[in-house]
Amino acid sequence: MFEQLTSKFEDLFYKIRNKGKLSTGDLEKALREIKLALLEADVNFKVVKEFLSNLKQKAIGKEVMESLTPAQQIIKIVNDEMVKMLGSTSGNVNFAQNGPTVVMMVGLQGTGKTSSVIKLANYFKTKNQKRVSVIAADIYRPAAVLQLQDMAEMVDVEVYSAKGSDPVEISRQGVQKLTRSGSDVIIIDTAGRLQIDEKMMDEVKRIKNTVKPHQVFLVLDAMTGQEAVNIASTFNAAVECDGIILTKLDSDTRGGAALSVYYVVGKPIKFISSGEKIEDFDIFHPERIASRILGKGDVLTLIEKAEKVIDEKKAEEFYRRIEKQEVNFEDFITQIKSIKKMGSFDKILSMLPIPGANKTLKKMKFDQTHIDRMEAIINSMTVEERRRPSVINGSRKKRIAGGSGSSVNEVNRLLTQFSKTKQMMKQLSGLKGKFNLPFGGELKL
Amino acid sequence: MKKVFEKINFIWQKFKKIDDKFWDDLEEQLITSDVSINTAEKIISDMKRKSYQEKISGPEGLRNLLKEEIADILGTGGKRELKYSDEPPTVYMVVGVNGTGKTSSIAKIANMFKKQGKKIIIAAADTFRAAAVEQLGHFAEILGIDMVSHQRNSDPGAVVYDSLEKAVARRADIVIIDTAGRMQTSYNLMEELKKIKMVVRKKLGRGPDEVLLTIDSTTGQNARNQAEKFAESVDVTGIILTKVDSTSRGGIIITIKNDLKIPVRIITDGEKLEDIYYFDAGSFADMMFS
Structure with a gap:
């Protein structure tokens, strides 16, 4: 996500960082590059203009240009302005004091409303321990109700639907019925509509006035172009949105919509959706995204993800074993599994604060199947072989290769790799205290 | 427009x-x-x-x-209608990012050819999205045309194979393949598209007659990446620009044509089955300044 913008900023900062002093000419050049980068990223034209004039005002000040580290200061200003652009608070949903919280989702066709309804339902269910149900108020798109039902079943939430009647009536009855059945959160999936379709916009207003939702979320495709701010303003004018759910961030979107909408409409991005899996859905943290766009990685999110999947006791045990050089294939496979739970490798790597990481990543296609094969080979070992890899001889190798559908060569490669890793770990363990192993005991930095 | x-x-x-x-x-x-x-x-x-x-x-x-x-x-070449093969069945494969309007476009294209008296089979090769087959099936029923579908999460290549078998056996004129929406950045899913295309080549001795990419006209600069990546993997022959009834700006089609030489072939602009047109580049410029 945002790779293109990130690599542009990385280049730019690299260039100015290497200069001791910045001339006005350098600054002008940098500003022009920022302008082009933002426009290429679909940031709204008016937003870019304002962003640049703010930047200029702050950067041209004497303190910046005459300081010892003008480049650092400029990067800081860009960072601050970027956070301002993205909204300064991260998404929080206020639940109703009494009775269920009703959430209405609106948006254009094909932005991912139905998927977002289910992902949000699952989020409230797992993160907030809420009893969530959904209402199928899209009576227009063929099989929309069925799609919602199918997906609702996957996350085990109740669906209210009624055939053929009017969406306003369906919503009203749905809220009534689901309130009675004890839901904490009720999410209404409305039909996709164009913001210029007066009849459909009127309908969504009527739904809002009838059920009086506590929260209205606009679902917006992150790949939307210059039109994004118009879409958001029109929906906001019609139904007063509380926030935005930004979807399809797993594309190589340049993120312009994300960078424009809050600035123009003043409504924060609350959640982001970034994959086909139901769990690919999270709270939006403006400062983290700004950091990511500016090539500084997103370590906080990475740590959170790691904390979620790592069992602290097991990790400590692992750490002790490294020190005693007792690491074996069982540890190896636990580590692989933890990492896999955190998501794909490119996703993890993109969060690390490695300058230029995004660029390098784009060039290499990380082959996840390689990891799967390693896992398969280890799974074909006996318990003894995993604990004491030294017992693996020729005939055992053949058996393992056969069992995992690989070749003896591949088994050999894994064994070599393993002993190298073990050696590396030994060396690293000497640095304990100064340096933390990626998935060793202490994650506190 | x-x-x-x-x-x-x-x-x-x-x-x-x-x-x-x-x-x-x-x-x-x-x-x-x-x-x-x-x-x-x-x-x-x-x-x-x-x-x-x-x-x-x-x-x-x-x-x-x-x-x-x-x-x-x-380009001033006027409109270019979809290629129609002398050797039936003519095969159109429709690809694109999630939510760009593949299924609706297929229904509209099918309707267009149905009116010309063509016999059409739709291959429901989106075996991934919940209720995708049902959505397509709904259109097939309205239009009174055949659809070949398998179980959810089954191999899309097999759906295409069966559709072609059926098309040959029943002497259908056109097979339209609906594929699952996918991000152009997903390496595995883009590889899957190549495989689907291969199935056509193996079965008919030639690839699909047209590979059409749906692009949502409200999309920004990312549309160029979409066109580039899809073209790389399945050699897109034209673009279906959808949702033109929004206040879409569509300027991206100029960039795509300029940079990648991929033309817009079809435009869709409404919820009705009839809301589909061949794109006429020649009169487009006239219209813009009329």
């Missing part, structure tokens, strides 16, 4: 003479229409050069220059 460049018309009246402000404003208009910066800069530098060479100085003359520029990029 007119909507796309509506705003560009204003600026001619605003300026009495041509100065830097004029060029800046023109660039801004192009960019806010989702034309990429590179394309906008190319258009403007070409216009500057020509206006100097041909001694054009008034806004009216420049307006014609811009029209020429855009017509040049889009």
Whole structure:
């Protein structure tokens, strides 16, 4: 996500960082590059203009240009302005004091409303321990109700639907019925509509006035172009949105919509959706995204993800074993599994604060199947072989290769790799205290 | 269609003479229409050069220059209808990112050919999204055409294979393949598309007659990446520009044609089955400045 913008900023900062002093000419050049980068990223034209004039005002000040580290200061200003652009608070949903919280989702066709309804339902269910149900108020798109039902079943939430009647009536009855059945959160999936379709916009207003939702979320495709701010303003004018759910961030979107909408409409991005899996859905943290766009990685999110999947006791045990050089294939496979739970490798790597990481990543296609094969080979070992890899001889190798559908060569490669890793770990363990192993005991930095 | 460049018309009246402000404003208009910066800069530098060479100085003359520029990029060849094979079945494969309107476009294309008396089979090769088959099935039922589908999460290649078998056995004229929406960045899913295409090649001895990419006309610069990546994997022969009834800017089609030489072939602009047209590049430029 945002790779293109990130690599542009990385280049730019690299260039100015290497200069001791910045001339006005350098600054002008940098500003022009920022302008082009933002426009290429679909940031709204008016937003870019304002962003640049703010930047200029702050950067041209004497303190910046005459300081010892003008480049650092400029990067800081860009960072601050970027956070301002993205909204300064991260998404929080206020639940109703009494009775269920009703959430209405609106948006254009094909932005991912139905998927977002289910992902949000699952989020409230797992993160907030809420009893969530959904209402199928899209009576227009063929099989929309069925799609919602199918997906609702996957996350085990109740669906209210009624055939053929009017969406306003369906919503009203749905809220009534689901309130009675004890839901904490009720999410209404409305039909996709164009913001210029007066009849459909009127309908969504009527739904809002009838059920009086506590929260209205606009679902917006992150790949939307210059039109994004118009879409958001029109929906906001019609139904007063509380926030935005930004979807399809797993594309190589340049993120312009994300960078424009809050600035123009003043409504924060609350959640982001970034994959086909139901769990690919999270709270939006403006400062983290700004950091990511500016090539500084997103370590906080990475740590959170790691904390979620790592069992602290097991990790400590692992750490002790490294020190005693007792690491074996069982540890190896636990580590692989933890990492896999955190998501794909490119996703993890993109969060690390490695300058230029995004660029390098784009060039290499990380082959996840390689990891799967390693896992398969280890799974074909006996318990003894995993604990004491030294017992693996020729005939055992053949058996393992056969069992995992690989070749003896591949088994050999894994064994070599393993002993190298073990050696590396030994060396690293000497640095304990100064340096933390990626998935060793202490994650506190 | 007119909507796309509506705003560009204003600026001619605003300026009495041509100065830097004029060029800046023109660039801004192009960019806010989702034309990429590179394309906008190319258009403007070409216009500057020509206006100097041909001694054009008034806004009216420049307006014609811009029209020429855009017509040049889009091509003046008139509309290009979908290729129809002498050896039935003709196969159209429709690909694109999630939510761009593949299924609706297929229904509209099927309806268009149905009216010409063609016998059509739809291959429901989106075996991934919940209720995708049912959505397509709904259209097939309305249109009274055949659809081949398998179970959810089954191999899309097998669906295509069966559809082609059926098309040959029943002497169908056209097979339209619906594929699952996918991000152009997903390596595995893009590889899967290649496989689907291979199935056609193996079965018929030739690939699909058209590979059409749906692009949502509200998409920004990412549309260029979509076109580039899909073209890389399955050699897209044309674009279906969807949702043109929004206040879409659609300037991205100029960039795509300019950079990648992929033409828009079809436009869809409404919820009705009849809301589909062949894109006519020649009259498009005329219309924009009428």
